[in-house]
Amino acid sequence: MRRSRASRTRSGRARSRSSVPTSWSSFARSRRLPRRPRVSDQASRRVPVLDAAVNGLDRVLRVLLTVAFGAILVVTLVQIAGRNGLLSTMTGADEIARYLMVVTTFLAIPVLTKGRLHIAVDALSHYLPAGVPQVWLHRVIFAIEGAFYLFFANFAVLVVGNYQRTGQTSAELSIPLSWPMLAIVTGAVLGGLVSLALLVRTFLRAEEYADKSRQGFPGAERTDG
Amino acid sequence: ALVSACSFGSGADSDGPVTLKLAHVFPEASAVHTAATTLAERAPDVTDGRVNFDVYPGSQLGGDEELGAGLASGDVECAFFAATASGLDDRLQLSLLPFIATTYDGVDEVFFDEDGVIQTNERDVLAETGITALGFYENDFRGLTNNVRPIQTPEDMAGLSFRVPGLSMYTDLFEAWGANPVAIPFPELYTALQQGTVDGQDNGIVLTYNSRYQEVQKHLTLTRHAYGMGNISCNTDVWESLSEDDQDALREVIDDITADTTQQVRDSVADRLAELKESGMEVVELDDAQRAAFAGIKDEVWTSQESVFGADVMEQLREESEAAAEATSE
Amino acid sequence: MPIAAFVVLALIVLGVAVAVAFGMGALIFFMLLGGNPGQVPSVAFRTLDSFTFLAIPFFLLAGAIMQSGGVSKRLIEFVGLIAGRFKGGLGATMIGACALFGSISGSSVATVSAIGRIMSGEMAERGYPKKYLASLVAVSGIIGILIPPSVPIIVYAVAAGVSIADMFLAGAVIGILLTVVLVTFNFVWARGRDLDDLGARLNSTQQRRTARRIGGAVPALIMPVIILGGIYSGIFTPTESGAVACAYGLFVGLLVYRELKPSGVGGTVLNGLLATAPILLIIAMGGAFARAVVVSGVPQALADTIGGWGVPAWVLLIVLNLMLFVVGMFIEENTAIVILVPLLLPLTAAYGIDPVQFGIIMVLNLGMGLATPPFAPNLFVAANATATPFHTMVLPALRLLVTCVLPVLVVVNVVPALTTFMR
Ligand code: NA
Ligand code: NA
Numbered sequence: 019m020r021r022s023r024a025s026r027t028r029s030g031r032a033r034s035r036s037s038v039p040t041s042w043s044s045f046a047r048s049r050r051l052p053r054r055p056r057v058s059d060q061a062s063r064r065v066p067v068l069d070a071a072v073n074g075l076d077r078v079l080r081v082l083l084t085v086a087f088g089a090i091l092v093v094t095l096v097q098i099a100g101r102n103g104l105l106s107t108m109t110g111a112d113e114i115a116r117y118l119m120v121v122t123t124f125l126a127i128p129v130l131t132k133g134r135l136h137i138a139v140d141a142l143s144h145y146l147p148a149g150v151p152q153v154w155l156h157r158v159i160f161a162i163e164g165a166f167y168l169f170f171a172n173f174a175v176l177v178v179g180n181y182q183r184t185g186q187t188s189a190e191l192s193i194p195l196s197w198p199m200l201a202i203v204t205g206a207v208l209g210g211l212v213s214l215a216l217l218v219r220t221f222l223r224a225e226e227y228a229d230k231s232r233q234g235f236p237g238a239e240r241t242d243g
Numbered sequence: 244a245l246v247s248a249c250s251f252g253s254g255a256d257s258d259g260p261v262t263l264k265l266a267h268v269f270p271e272a273s274a275v276h277t278a279a280t281t282l283a284e285r286a287p288d289v290t291d292g293r294v295n296f297d298v299y300p301g302s303q304l305g306g307d308e309e310l311g312a313g314l315a316s317g318d319v320e321c322a323f324f325a326a327t328a329s330g331l332d333d334r335l336q337l338s339l340l341p342f343i344a345t346t347y348d349g350v351d352e353v354f355f356d357e358d359g360v361i362q363t364n365e366r367d368v369l370a371e372t373g374i375t376a377l378g379f380y381e382n383d384f385r386g387l388t389n390n391v392r393p394i395q396t397p398e399d400m401a402g403l404s405f406r407v408p409g410l411s412m413y414t415d416l417f418e419a420w421g422a423n424p425v426a427i428p429f430p431e432l433y434t435a436l437q438q439g440t441v442d443g444q445d446n447g448i449v450l451t452y453n454s455r456y457q458e459v460q461k462h463l464t465l466t467r468h469a470y471g472m473g474n475i476s477c478n479t480d481v482w483e484s485l486s487e488d489d490q491d492a493l494r495e496v497i498d499d500i501t502a503d504t505t506q507q508v509r510d511s512v513a514d515r516l517a518e519l520k521e522s523g524m525e526v527v528e529l530d531d532a533q534r535a536a537f538a539g540i541k542d543e544v545w546t547s548q549e550s551v552f553g554a555d556v557m558e559q560l561r562e563e564s565e566a567a568a569e570a571t572s573e
Numbered sequence: 574m575p576i577a578a579f580v581v582l583a584l585i586v587l588g589v590a591v592a593v594a595f596g597m598g599a600l601i602f603f604m605l606l607g608g609n610p611g612q613v614p615s616v617a618f619r620t621l622d623s624f625t626f627l628a629i630p631f632f633l634l635a636g637a638i639m640q641s642g643g644v645s646k647r648l649i650e651f652v653g654l655i656a657g658r659f660k661g662g663l664g665a666t667m668i669g670a671c672a673l674f675g676s677i678s679g680s681s682v683a684t685v686s687a688i689g690r691i692m693s694g695e696m697a698e699r700g701y702p703k704k705y706l707a708s709l710v711a712v713s714g715i716i717g718i719l720i721p722p723s724v725p726i727i728v729y730a731v732a733a734g735v736s737i738a739d740m741f742l743a744g745a746v747i748g749i750l751l752t753v754v755l756v757t758f759n760f761v762w763a764r765g766r767d768l769d770d771l772g773a774r775l776n777s778t779q780q781r782r783t784a785r786r787i788g789g790a791v792p793a794l795i796m797p798v799i800i801l802g803g804i805y806s807g808i809f810t811p812t813e814s815g816a817v818a819c820a821y822g823l824f825v826g827l828l829v830y831r832e833l834k835p836s837g838v839g840g841t842v843l844n845g846l847l848a849t850a851p852i853l854l855i856i857a858m859g860g861a862f863a864r865a866v867v868v869s870g871v872p873q874a875l876a877d878t879i880g881g882w883g884v885p886a887w888v889l890l891i892v893l894n895l896m897l898f899v900v901g902m903f904i905e906e907n908t909a910i911v912i913l914v915p916l917l918l919p920l921t922a923a924y925g926i927d928p929v930q931f932g933i934i935m936v937l938n939l940g941m942g943l944a945t946p947p948f949a950p951n952l953f954v955a956a957n958a959t960a961t962p963f964h965t966m967v968l969p970a971l972r973l974l975v976t977c978v979l980p981v982l983v984v985v986n987v988v989p990a991l992t993t994f995m996r
Contacts, residue, residue, distance in 0.1 A: 084839050087846040090630065094816040098809045101404070101425045101440070109409040112428050112624050119630060120621050123857065126850035136590035137851040137953045139946075141964040143588050159589050166593045169600060174614035177316075184315045184372040187330050189308065190409030190426070195330070198622075202614060264868070271915050272734050300915050301732050303867050309619045318612045428624035431810040433737055434722045439807035454731060458738045 065222045072215050075208065076132050083122050083129065090118045110191035117193065121201040127167065127209030131216070134238035148232045156231060157220050164213030171206035178203060263320035263481065265296040266304040266313070270453060274507035275323050275473070276300050278380070278500045282475075289492040294485060296321065314374045314478050321477040325382065328408070332368045333551050337361060338472045340545060341416050342538040343564050345384075345467040347509065352567035353560075354472050355379065355505070360559040364552075365474065375482045377494060378501035381508045382471030388451055388460040389443025390436065393527050395464070396536055397421065403442040406432055412548055413445075416468070419540040436460055447471060449508065452515040457522045464527040466537050475501065574871045577602035578903065581862065585947050592854035594947070595862045602865035613861045620860025620908075621853055624812060625680070625724050629852060631815025632683035634845030635822055636690035636958065639796075641841050642826015642833040645691045647793040653695070661763025662770045663699060665756045667692050667706070668713045672752045675717035677800055678811055680724070681943050682852065682950045685714035689958030699769040703961040705762075708944075708970035711955035713755055715940035715978065718906070719748030722804075722811050725906045725939065729932045732914040736929075743933050743992040747985060754977045792825045848957055852950055856905060859948050863908045872900075876916035886924045890934075890986050893917060897935055901942015905950075909939050930985065930992040937982050944970045 097111035130136050146152055181196035188195065216237075220227050230236035265283060269275040276298075283296040304310065304319050311329030313319030326335040338361050344350045354361050366376045387394055391403055400422040407413040407424045417424035427435045435441050437459040444456065445468070451457065475497060482490065520526055529537070549557050577598045584594035596613060603610040639645045656662035667688060674684045689710040696706045718725050721741035730737040763770075799821055800814045809817055826833035833841070866872065879892055900909050913935070921931045943951040952970060956963040985992060 080843055083846050084843045087630070087634070087842050088839075090627070091634070091816050091819055091842075094627070094631075094813055095820055097426065098813050098817065102808055107423070107425060109414060109424075109426050112426060113409075115627055116622050116624055119627055119853065120618060120857075122846060123621060123850045123853040126846065127854070129847065130590075130851060130854075133847070135847055135851060136592065137855060137957075137963070138588055138590045139585055139964055140588050142586060144964075155588065159587065162584065162587075162589050162597070163593050166597050166600075170596060170614055173611040176611050177615045177618075180312065180316045180615075184312070184331055186308070186312055186315070186372075187333075189328060189330050192330075192333070195312070199614070199618060202618060206614075270732055270734055271918070297870065299867065301911055303911055303915075304864070305616075305619055309615075312615065313612075316609075316612070316615075318609055318615070427810065428812075430623070430625050430724060430727070431812060433727055435807070435810050438805055438810075440810055441807075453734070455737045458736060 065219065068215055068219060068222070072132060072212055075212070076129055079125060079129050079208075083126055086118050086122045086125075090115045090122070093118075110188070110193075113188050113190050113193060117188070117198045120198050121205075124202040124205030125208075127205045128212040131163065131209050131212045132237065134235040140234075143234070149228055152231045153220060153224070153228050156235060157217055160213050160217035160220070164210045164217060167206045167210035167213060171203050171210060174199060174203045174206060260293050260295060261485075262295040262297055263477070264299060264304065265321045265323075266299040266310055266319050267323035268302045268306055268310070268325075269323075270301055273449075273453070274504050274511060275380070277507065278475075278504040279323060281500055281503075282496060285496050286493060289496055290489045294489055294493065311372075311374075314476055315372045317373075317478040317481055319478070320481045321475065323380075323473055323475045325471065325473050326365055326369060326376075326476075327472075331372050331374075334368045334553075334556075335365060336410060336412070337364050337552050337556065337560065339410070339469055340412065340548065340560070341468050342541045343470060343560065344567050345534060345538070346571050348571040349564075349567040350381070350470055352570060353563050354381075354470065356563075359563055360556060361472070361563075364556060369474075369476060370479070373479045374476045375479045376474045376476045377482075378475045378497040380473050380475070380501040381505040382473045383447035383449040383508055383512060384465070384467040385445050385447045385469045385471065386451070387443060387445050387464045387466050387468075388456055388462060388524075390439065390459070390461050391442050393462045393464070393525055394466075395527055395529070395533060397539070406435065406441045406444040412544055415544050415547055416540065417445075419543060420537070432456075433459060448512050448515050448519065452519060457519045457524050461523070461525060462527065463519060463524050465529060467529075467534065468537060574602070574866065574869055576605060577862070577865065581903070581947055590851070590854075591947065591953070592851065592858045595855065595858035599858065599861035599865050602862065602869070606865065606869055608865070608868055612864070613858075616861040616864045617857040620863075621857040626853065626856065628678055628680040628683045628812045628815050629686075630845065630849040631812070631819060632678065632680070633686045633849045633852075633954075634842065635815055635818035636687045637841050637845040637848065638819055638822035638826060638833070639687075639793075640690055641837065642822055643830040644793045644796060644822055644825055647790040647830075648691060648796075649695045651790045651794060652692075657770055659760070660766075660768055660770050661760045663692065663696050663768075664701065664706070664709060664759040664763060667696065667710055668716075668752060668755045668759060671710065671713035672716045672720060672748065673797070675720040675748065676722075677797075677804060677814060678717055680812075681714040681717045681940065682954050683815065684717035685710050685951050685954045686848075686958045688713070689955050693959035693961075697959075700767050703959060704965045704969045707955045707959040707961035708952075708966045708973055709755075709759065710959065711944045711951040711966065711970055712973040712978065713752075714951045714955075715937075715943060716748050716751055716755075718936060718940055719744045719751065719933075721745060723936075725910060725936050726932070728907050729910050729914065729935060732911060733918055733928045733932060735932065739929050739995055740932055742995050743929050744936065746991060747933055747937065747981065750984070750991075751978065751981050754981055755973075758973070758977050789830075792829045796821055796825070852953060855948070855950065855953070859903075859905055860908060863904045863912070866904065867912050872912055872916055876920060880920050880923075886926065889920070889924055890926070893921070894934065894938060894982065894986065897938035898941060898945075901939045901948075902945045903948050904942075905948065906936070906939040906943065909942075910935060927989055927993045927996065929996060930989045933985055933992045934982070937978070937985060941974050941978050941982075944974060 093111045093114045096105060096108055099105040100107040143155055146155055178196045178199045181199055186195045187193060265279055267275050267279055279298045283298050286294050286296050307325045307328040308330050310319055310322045310324040311331045314322055327339050344353045353359055362379055369376045389403055392399060394400055397420045400420045404423040404425045405417055406427040407417055409426050414424045425441055427441055436456060580601050581594045581598035584597055585591055599613050600610045652666050656666040670688045671684050674688055678684055693706055697703055721744060723744055726740045726744050727737055730740045800818055803809050803817060804811055804814050946967060952966055956966060
């Protein structure tokens with residue numbers, strides 16, 4: 019009895035691991051614990067310049083984002099320590115934390131786009147036949163997202179101009195508001211470029227792309243369950 | 244202006260009737276909201292329907308910082324806002340200096356003199372960013388609330404932590420009093436006061452009442468250590484697109500309204516104070532000698548801010564402040 | 574307004590990132606209004622520029638740290654000792670954990686993420702269908718904004734000029750009521766289902782082994798004590814507690830359990846960020862869309878229309894509930910409160926509806942909105958934290974809203990005394 023219960027647990031565990039349907043990743047893009055893409059996720063024949071550029075940008079941004087997010091944490095802990103007399107009080111800690119949150123959110127756009135880590139509903143993609151319709155859906159999505167990021171970046175540039183003209187700064191540390199806005203511009207521009215690169219990628223080695231797209235967005239990161 | 248309201252046709256550049264957004268950060272039950280709705284009612288009357296306002300209360304179009312940016316860009320055509328908190332320019336914090344005036348008479352002399360240094364400074368600095376200040380009104384004196392003990396002298400503040408706006412003149416002020424100024428983001432202040440994360444805060448009677456701090460604070464001291472002044476402003480491009488007749492008519496209405504608002508805020512202070520007492524707050528009203536003890540640090544803090552506002556401006560403010568103190572003490 | 578809302582929905586159905594759909598909707602909306610679409614980036618920036626939103630990255634990262642550092646595993650082992658006595662026990666524990674976490678965090682999303690991440694793996698292994706447990710945690714997250722401290726309740730009380738203390742008390746009562754209803758539903762649901770909660774009840778060998786390991790669970794168990802204790806003793810604020818949870822999780826994972834390697838810290842932090850950024854982007858772009866809604870004057874026109882009908886109070890309440898529900902589908906709760914209080918409160922006041930009662934009605938409706946697409950942060954986060962396909966959760970979540978939250982909402986509407994007893 020004991021043994022059977024234990025073994026049931028073990029097999030249950032094993033079952034649940036293996037039963038993560040291989041197809042779920044094709045329609046669930048909201049995932050936990052995103053990880054670096056596997057080599058097998060990539061189209062096997064590379065388009066050297068484009069892939070190298072996108073991957074290089076991705077790697078740089080990941081380091082940058084990790085450091086910035088760590089800084090948010092440290093700054094907030096320093097503020098708590100300061101208020102409780104462990105360190106000297108620091109004004110403006112919450113300003114740094116807030117702006118870094120904004121900055122990391124927007125600078126993450128290219129990484130989210132490349133790894134298809136955005137929150138999106140893929141019911142349509144799930145029900146659409148694989149092959150050509152699937153590929154064209156991807157193209158439409160990349161085109162819309164890319165166009166939006168570039169529109170958004172265009173307007174954000176005007177906002178940066180406005181902030182620079184008025185010289186508006188944050189209340190406590192006098193951080194120019196054009197700085198976080200500039201990071202927003204950067205994130206949106208790079209997000210637009212990555213979207214367009216991915217769009218172009220669907221036309222290069224198109225057959226391979228169609229083949230890969232049966233399992234969802236090629237290069238999409240997924241959890242291991 | 245790089246992005247002016249006109250480029251997307253908010254209507255201000257046409258000859259037909261225009262509808263302008265008029266925003267503020269206060270709740271419905273506030274003197275400022277009454278002022279805003281009054282302006283919205285009277286504007287079409289005095290301009291033969293050419294100028295209309297839509298009122299957006301309660302930070303619907305953002306807080307003071309966002310309203311400042313919106314006024315400068317024209318996305319928000321007009322607003323009642325506190326320029327001191329807009330971050331548009333450090334010089335706009337002049338009116339926040341401690342103990343410029345501590346009586347209503349003194350305030351009227353210094354803050355509500357159109358040619359005085361405070362209004363002139365605020366108008367000029369705002370004009371540089373493309374904002375036209377049209378009138379000024381009262382936002383209440385500041386005070387101290389806390390949960391530890393009644394504060395009668397600066398010595399009573401020793402060791403207490405106060406949440407203050409994160410401006411150097413404020414942290415200097417509270418440190419000079421021997422208190423511990425700390426940063427707590429405004430949305431978390433109620434909970435922070437409730438749990439004792441911080442002992443007190445330094446908003447005035449009206450904001451203390453609006454934010455319900457009386458529910459989590461025992462003591463209130465009417466230090467009047469600073470005075471809050473708000474202004475009603477419009478984006479300069481939008482304002483100048485109106486005909487001169489309409490501008491004059493609106494200015495007249497705004498003069499009325501701002502005077503009324505100041506009076507209403509003063510009247511409401513008495514009611515609010517009574518309600519604070521009723522909800523269990525113990526109020527310390529300082530006499531002149533007691534207040535003078537708090538004001539002892541005035542010179543020190545003012546001197547430290549000279550580089551921000553410039554020696555000329557500070558000298559003029561010193562003269563006006565002293566003249567008002569003398570005139571009103573007689 | 575209908576065109577802009579349609580654009581948002583159409584883009585989302587197409588599979589475009591939800592944040593992009595809201596951003597595009599906002600751009601188009603401002604153009605249709607003749608306003609400046611150039612303000613979309615600045616409003617998105619200002620929307621996100623809020624300290625209380627930091628709770629989301631903090632607690633999402635804390636969840637990731639607790640998972641990779643071995644804290645989650647030990648908490649679950651401990652929970653199994655108690656919850657394993659009843660069928661449906663893990664489901665009930667999940668709801669209870671959301672209520673407990675709700676007393677820490679003013680953020681519903683943070684609650685869903687932390688609890689979903691900790692409990693979903695074990696529950697799935699014990700036979701709970703993923704779409705059930707994911708929608709259960711998404712809906713239980715609503716408890717987090719009812720039980721104090723609660724940012725939406727403070728925002729409402731200040732806008733409406735009512736006592737925050739009264740609102741907190743009413744919110745606590747309704748939060749506990751909702752907890753009881755959800756737990757009851759869960760036990761009824763569990764009957765006759767092939768769940769293995771009892772499998773978590775250990776045999777004597779395992780009990781002995783677990784008893785030995787209880788000591789090892791202590792550092793994990795004092796984590797909630799540190800967080801709650803820290804808030805209630807005033808050492809840090811609810812939002813800051815998320816940063817403390819991260820730091821403590823790192824300490825325990827690195828130095829006590831040693832399941833987290835120093836070289837793995839960076840990866841864990843990055844994972845936390847990449848799980849957070851999509852949600853924050855939706856909040857930012859949703860804020861721009863909400864601004865367009867405000868400027869369009871639609872809410873004002875709607876309130877004026879409803880006010881002009883002169884209907885009896887109960888009809889008014891039904892209409893307002895429906896309106897709040899629809900608003901909650903598209904707009905973030907705090908933004909919706911700021912927009913609607915000045916419009917609706919004069920109306921309800923004229924009918925003699927108590928502002929505290931109406932506040933809870935509003936928070937509860939908008940809380941339901943957290944789990945109704947397209948703007949459905951609780952569902953997005955639950956899908957992420959429990960690794961469940963988003964679109965499979967929509968209907969189960971709706972079913973939970975209808976069977977559990979709706980009855981509570983009806984009671985709040987019909988029985989004013991439940992929320993106004995202290996007045
Ligand atoms: Na809460
Ligand atoms: Na929703």
